[in-house]
Amino acid sequence: xxxxxxxxxxxxxxxxxxxxxxxxxxxxxxxxxxxxxxxxxxxxxxxxxxxxxxxxxxxxxxxxxxxxxxxxxxxxxxxxxxxxxxxxxxxxxxxxxxxxxxxxxxxxxxxxxxxxxxxxxxxxxxxxxxxxxxxxxxxxxxxxxxxxxxxxxxxxxxxxxxxxxxxxxxxxxxxxxxxxxxxxxxxxxxxxxxxxxxxxxxxxxxxxxxxxxxxxxxxxxxxxxxxxxxxxxxxxxxxxxxxxxxxxxxxxxxxxxxxxxxxxxxxxxxxxxxxxxxxxxxxxxxxxxxxxxxxxxxxxxxxxxxxxxxxxxxxxxxxxxxxxxxxxxxxxxxxxxxxxxxxxxxxxxxxxxxxxxxxxxxxxxxxxxxxx
Numbered sequence: 001x002x003x004x005x006x007x008x009x010x011x012x013x014x015x016x017x018x019x020x021x022x023x024x025x026x027x028x029x030x031x032x033x034x035x036x037x038x039x040x041x042x043x044x045x046x047x048x049x050x051x052x053x054x055x056x057x058x059x060x061x062x063x064x065x066x067x068x069x070x071x072x073x074x075x076x077x078x079x080x081x082x083x084x085x086x087x088x089x090x091x092x093x094x095x096x097x098x099x100x101x102x103x104x105x106x107x108x109x110x111x112x113x114x115x116x117x118x119x120x121x122x123x124x125x126x127x128x129x130x131x132x133x134x135x136x137x138x139x140x141x142x143x144x145x146x147x148x149x150x151x152x153x154x155x156x157x158x159x160x161x162x163x164x165x166x167x168x169x170x171x172x173x174x175x176x177x178x179x180x181x182x183x184x185x186x187x188x189x190x191x192x193x194x195x196x197x198x199x200x201x202x203x204x205x206x207x208x209x210x211x212x213x214x215x216x217x218x219x220x221x222x223x224x225x226x227x228x229x230x231x232x233x234x235x236x237x238x239x240x241x242x243x244x245x246x247x248x249x250x251x252x253x254x255x256x257x258x259x260x261x262x263x264x265x266x267x268x269x270x271x272x273x274x275x276x277x278x279x280x281x282x283x284x285x286x287x288x289x290x291x292x293x294x295x296x297x298x299x300x301x302x303x304x305x306x307x308x309x310x311x312x313x314x315x316x317x318x319x320x321x322x323x324x325x326x327x328x329x330x331x332x333x334x335x336x337x338x339x340x341x342x343x344x345x346x347x348x349x350x351x352x353x354x355x356x357x358x359x360x361x362x363x364x365x366x367x368x369x370x371x372x
Contacts, residue, residue: 001096018077031077034073036071041056050200051235054124056232064091075115092104101113133190140207140217150182163204164176166195166244175247203235259288267333273307283323285321328365331353336357
């Protein structure tokens with residue numbers, strides 16, 4: 001194998017593939033990037049068995065690529081990234097010398113590094129599943145950022161560590177919950193599909209990092225894996241086994257109270273009260289009436305805080321409700337728009353937070369019992 005390639009584009013492609021590689025790799029080969037030189041492109045692959053990323057680097061007006069000899073090799077990701085980053089040259093030469101010994105050179109610098117034979121790298125099936133649909137990069141980014149933060153970080157119920165993607169004809173419902181809060185995003189798609197899968201939140205975070213900012217993403221799924229095809233890159237992830245809980249029954253449909261407030265003002269008020277914690281949790285209390293809306297926080301050890309929410313507007317009978325401050329803070333941050341609306345049913349019933357300008361995303365938070 002022997003090729004010459006633009007340093008910047010090669011380094012960027014290596015960085016994309018290397019994102020799938022885990023520090024604690026289950027197999028020695030998975031600590032490396034598989035580099036394959038074909039007739040017209042370089043194919044770079046990284047994996048930790050749960051998530052795999054394959055990206056292609058082709059000759060273009062921005063990228064020099066001359067492949068003189070085809071072949072493939074696996075090189076430890078941390079070494080190849082460090083070498084390519086530090087070589088002070090616009091173009092890099094890459095040559096396999098003997099079995100797995102590889103020479104990487106640029107300008108006056110030359111490195112010789114031991115790799116692994118490509119035959120030692122586990123076979124990864126990148127064939128495209130049958131159920132396919134397209135969404136814009138912007139919409140996919142919103143889906144992930146507005147839901148994945150609500151997934152569980154505990155492995156006691158593995159299915160809750162992922163985001164559930166359920167498609168019914170032209171509607172895609174994306175739901176995440178950790179049992180104490182829930183985030184749901186609904187989008188319309190052109191294709192009429194029916195599937196119900198749960199994708200690990202960790203894999204979706206890697207998808208966000210791979211998005212290039214414009215264009216469409218093709219998403220292909222079956223009952224074993226999901227693929228996100230972003231230009232010349234495929235991000236492939238395993239799915240989480242198990243039946244996702246039926247969450248629609250948790251979402252109230254009728255409300256007796258409504259609070260509308262400036263999102264920025266409420267975030268700042270919660271932030272100011274968040275240093276007061278009980279057992280490491282910041283519990284905030286809303287005292288709501290049509291005359292005045294007050295946010296308070298209290299701890300026997302620390303003290304208390306009280307703040308009148310001047311931008312708030314409330315309709316309904318007087319209501320007191322307490323909740324985890326961080327959950328409300330995260331929910332509001334995930335919404336777009338300057339005004340948020342709280343729809344409430346009662347003191348100990350789940351409430352919904354939505355943007356006044358965007359009803360495609362819904363955040364649900366469970367209240368908590370507190371002091372009198």
